[in-house]
Amino acid sequence: MTDLNVQxxxxxxxxxxxxxxxxxxxxxxxxxxxxxxxxxxxxxxxxAPDTTKDDDGVRRIARRMITGVRRDG
Known part of the structure; x- marks a missing residue:
């Protein structure tokens, strides 16, 4: 893994x-x-302007973050 990836x-x-x-x-x-x-x-x-675009994937991550805060907060 490169230094840039680690950072x-x-x-x-x-x-x-x-x-x-x-x-x-x-x-x-x-x-x-x-x-x-x-x-x-x-x-x-x-x-993303290419095939990596994934609106639902971004929303899933955000929902998991909210769920995590609800659970831990």
């Missing part, structure tokens, strides 16, 4: 962790955030 993976892990914690915190202060985010997923899509 990209590490950045993704760190970003996901910080985002989860931020969402947990805000949901604790302002209940309803998770519902609001979940309701927005129909507008989420994959901007």
């Amino acid at each position: 990209t993976r590490q950045r993704e892990i760190a970003t996901e962790h910080l985002l989860f914690k931020l969402i947990e915190y805000v949901e604790g202060k302002h209940p309803g955030l998770l519902d609001y985010l979940e309701d927005s997923l129909d507008h989420l899509g994959d901007p």
Whole structure:
């Protein structure tokens, strides 16, 4: 694995962790955030211009993230 791949993976892990914690915190202060985010997923899509485009895949990941915050928060 190249250094760039390792850095990209590490950045993704760190970003996901910080985002989860931020969402947990805000949901604790302002209940309803998770519902609001979940309701927005129909507008989420994959901007890829080629055959890797997968809108449903992006939405599945977002739903799993919301489910994880609900479970852990």
